Amino acid sequence: MSQYPLDPAYLINDEEALRALFPQVTPIAAKKSVKQLDKHARELIARAPFLCIGTQRPDEQADVSPRGDAPGFVQVLDETTLLIPDRPGNNRLDTQANILANPAVGLLFIIPGFDETLRVNGTARITRDPKLLADSAVNGRVPLTAIIVSIEEIFIHCAKAFRRSKLWDPSQxxxxxxxxxxxxxxxxxxxxxxxxxxxxxxxxxxxxxxxxTKLY
Structure with a gap:
């Protein structure tokens, strides 16, 4: 497959060159990353019916997949641990297989009507523990597995992307x-x-x- 011919003179190849193009990060933006769930993060997760999970394939190619359910479908197990139930899909199992190869994950929680999002980075494992899965049952159907995320970084993302896209504006x-x-x-x-x-x-x-008939 041919690749678009980019001009190498304009390619950015290191972080120093990248940062030289932009204003310095503000102190509050630099400090907003936290290591564990506080009351605000917990409430945002409880309200979120949708998230995207980013993983990396064994061949080092990136991947992102949506997850959606009723608000609160992601369980907070403790201040640094989340549980994401798996629901029926196409059985490609891309995300789960990627986690087995490389446990690093990134989550983006999205709430309808909210322009801000919550970003969570960490490492993931896959469990089939019946005690953990039982609380995620819907209509008597228990998920086969769940993704357990050990949190390493949490921060709230500003509204600019959603304001620019007008994502929640019905006229758009x-x-x-x-x-x-x-x-x-x-x-x-x-x-x-x-x-x-x-x-x-x-x-x-x-x-x-x-x-x-097969959402759960």
Whole structure:
């Protein structure tokens, strides 16, 4: 695969050159990183129905994956430990396999209506301890595993990205129908869509049925 030809004269290759381009970090920004959960971080986590988890693959390629559930789905086990239950997905197990190869993780907690986010960095392990998993059951269905995150760094991220993107502004919401469905996109990227429109409709209906019946 060809790579876009970047001009090496303008590439930044070390941190010193990078920092020379920007104003010095403010004292409060430098100090806002903490090592354990305080009351504010706990409340933000309790309110969050969504997070992104960043991991690194064995080949050192980066990966990020979404996790979503009812607010409070991430459990606080103690002041430095979180539990993220695994829910049914596509069974690629990218995040879990990455953690087994490299336990370093980064979490970004997002709360609808909040422009600020909470960032958590640490190391992760995977558990199938039934005592820990029991509290994450939904509709009687217990997750097969959970990700345990040992916190090393926590800080709240400012609102600029969300203010610029206007993420929560309904007037900026786009019409999902303007693009193909998920299954149509995947088929376009792999084996191709079926010629029969009725078959394509059945595939879309099957995906929606999975959403309705297999979230847990």
């Amino acid at each position: 919401h786009q019409d999902r129908r303007e693009m193909p469905s998920l299954i149509e996109i995947v088929l376009d990227q792999t084996s191709g869509r079926p010629d029969d429109p009725d078959e394509m409709r059945r595939l879309n209906d099957r995906l929606e049925e999975t959403y309705r």
